Each structure stands twice: as C-alpha cells, then as structure tokens.
Amino acid sequence: MSEKITKIRGFRFAGIASGIKKNSKKDLGLIVADRPVNAAGVFTRNLVRAAPVEVSSERLKAHKKAQALLVNSGNANACTGQAGMDATLRSSEAIARALGIEPGLVLPSSTGVIGVVLPVEKIVDSTERLVGSLSEDGAMEFAEAILTTDRFPKTASETFKARREEGAILGIAKGAGMIHPDMATTLGFILTDVSAPSSYLRAALRRTVDKTLNRVSVDGDTSTNDSFYLLASGVGMKLDDDLKKRRFEEALFKVLLSLGEQMVSDGEGAEHAVTIRVFADTEKNAKRVAHAIGTSLLVKTALFGKDPNWGRIIAAAGRAGVRFDPARAEIRIGDD
Structure with missing residues (x-):
C-alpha cells in the first residue's frame, strides 16, 4: 500500500x-x-x-x-x-x-x-x-x-x-x-x-x-x-x-x-512480486541476466504456478548474451 x-x-x-x-x-x-x-x-x-x-x-x-x-x-x-x-x-x-x-x-x-x-x-x-x-x-x-x-x-x-x-x-x-x-x-x-x-x-x-x-x-x-x-x-x-x-x-x-x-x-493480474538478484562480474552483465530472467514468459508461468522450475531460470540466463560457466552457476529460490 x-x-x-x-x-x-x-x-x-x-x-x-x-x-x-x-x-x-x-x-x-x-x-x-x-x-x-x-x-x-x-x-x-x-x-x-x-x-x-x-x-x-x-x-x-x-x-x-x-x-x-x-x-x-x-x-x-x-x-x-x-x-x-x-x-x-x-x-x-x-x-x-x-x-x-x-x-x-x-x-x-x-x-x-x-x-x-x-x-x-x-x-x-x-x-x-x-x-x-x-x-x-x-x-x-x-x-x-x-x-x-x-x-x-x-x-x-x-x-x-x-x-x-x-x-x-x-x-x-x-x-x-x-x-x-x-x-x-x-x-x-x-x-x-x-x-x-x-x-x-x-x-x-x-x-x-x-x-x-x-x-x-x-x-x-x-x-x-x-x-x-x-x-x-x-x-x-x-x-x-x-x-x-x-x-x-x-x-x-x-x-x-x-x-x-x-x-x-499492484501489477495488473499479478499474484506474486518477485525480486531477482544476480551476482556477476559487472553491474551491466548482472542487469542483462536479471532482465532476461524477469521478462521470460516461461519463468513467469512457473512463478504463477508456484513451480520452482530452475531449468527455466538457467535457460533464460543463458540467452542474456553474457558469458558464464553454467557448471559453476548457483540458483537459489526462496528467502535469503
């Protein structure tokens, strides 16, 4: 409010x-x-x-x-x-x-x-x-x-x-x-x-x-x-x-x-408010990865369905145009 x-x-x-x-x-x-x-x-x-x-x-x-x-x-x-x-x-x-x-x-x-x-x-x-x-x-x-x-x-x-x-x-x-x-x-x-x-x-x-x-x-x-x-x-x-x-x-x-x-x-039709935190070598790269995840329709549907499908998250990150080692990536879902 x-x-x-x-x-x-x-x-x-x-x-x-x-x-x-x-x-x-x-x-x-x-x-x-x-x-x-x-x-x-x-x-x-x-x-x-x-x-x-x-x-x-x-x-x-x-x-x-x-x-x-x-x-x-x-x-x-x-x-x-x-x-x-x-x-x-x-x-x-x-x-x-x-x-x-x-x-x-x-x-x-x-x-x-x-x-x-x-x-x-x-x-x-x-x-x-x-x-x-x-x-x-x-x-x-x-x-x-x-x-x-x-x-x-x-x-x-x-x-x-x-x-x-x-x-x-x-x-x-x-x-x-x-x-x-x-x-x-x-x-x-x-x-x-x-x-x-x-x-x-x-x-x-x-x-x-x-x-x-x-x-x-x-x-x-x-x-x-x-x-x-x-x-x-x-x-x-x-x-x-x-x-x-x-x-x-x-x-x-x-x-x-x-x-x-x-x-x-207060988003139209929104039932969940999600904060995406990305740790990367530069702020620019972190922002690009966060943007790719946050705008992914597959990630959004997973969140709507309360389905912790981390595969969709890593897939979205991978198309952000930022080079990283998928084998070393960490994904955490839930409270800090």
Missing part, C-alpha cells in the same frame, strides 16, 4: 473529478509551486509518444523550470494527431491563465485509453474549481486523481540530514499496466525542498531511475505516456557539497525504490 505523505515546502496539490472518468471518480490533478522552480524529467523511449509527452519534454528542454504539473487520468491523448496536440495545449493554457503564469511553465501529463482525443472542454470547465482546491494537504487527492487501473495510490516520503540541515522528498506515482524497464515507467512526480540546479536534478534523476524504476517489469510494455518529473522548491537545504548530494540521492533512491515496489505489487 501507499506510504506516509510528508509535506514539501513550496508546493500545493489538488485532485478533483472533471467528468473524464465515469462514476464521478477523480480524474484531474494539479501540483503548483509557489514560484517557478528548477525541474527535470525523463520520458518514454517509445517512438509513439503522446501529445503531453511532446509538450512537456519540449518545455522542460527550453525553460529548465516549471511551476505547475497538470495531470488527467482516463484518457492518454496518444495517437490523436493535431486534435490531441491542440487539446493538450489548450488545457495547459487554461491552467496557466487561472494561475497567472506562463503556459511554458505548465507540464501536462495524461494517462488512460489510447486513441481518443482528450475531452479538453471538461478540463477547461473544471479549471477554476481545480485551482480553488489547491492545498498543502492535498497530496492524497492528487494521488487518487492520477490513477487508472491501479488498486491504490502510490506515495513515498523520505527526510535526510547533512551539515545540520534537513531536506525532504515526496514521490507520487501511478502504474499497474504497461510497466517495463525502459526509461521511467508510468507517471511519477517527485518533489523536494532542496536547492539545486536543473542540470544536477536531471543527472540525479537519471542515475536513480536507472537503479530503480528501470529495473521494474510487469507486462513487458513501455507506454506512450511514461513521464517522471523532479521539481525542487529551493526553500531548504542547498546541495552545495558532495555529502549533501550523496544524502539527497540516497533518499531519492529509497523513494523511487518504494514506488517501484508498489507498482509491482
């Missing part, structure tokens, strides 16, 4: 029902910073990219800053052509007007059904109510508003100390299907109160994502909408030395690892 939520200074949250989803479920979320803040993001490597991915990645590349994260669920707005692009631009412009900020500081995200144009009128008509709902205590409402097939919201928080200063990180994510280790995996929003340049935030996010979310696989599919953001309000600890940066990245690792584990446990 989702973990505790720590307030992050400098951010407000909202989550409401706009009518995109049926049954009055929350489907529109908003995170707003008190001012433009340094930001970073990583996006899907799928060649088919949704309109909001194109818009957000270009805006981040141009400005290196953001002030609002607008997220809708129930509609991916992917494979929707110019009409979908126009809908994304119009929805983010409506939020920008309501907040009194530049449209380029609004980063939109969408998740849901592919191939249907975003019903932008529902978002525009809900803008005033959404902005009016913003609160420092609204993180859970936001977390609920971004869900699709998820069974529960996914949140994780960490605090850390260095040089008698304290920092905090909050992560909110969604993901239960189309989860595969290629970039960032589903939608995620990481907020922190530290002060750091966008270039460092981008590098830290990429390093940490590669060690956590890029090693998660549920169904082998990489989405058209995968996006992960890191925003720093800058009101807290200044990451101006190696110790502070190390403590920050240790906390960021814990947050992303927790979010990844929650995604696995």
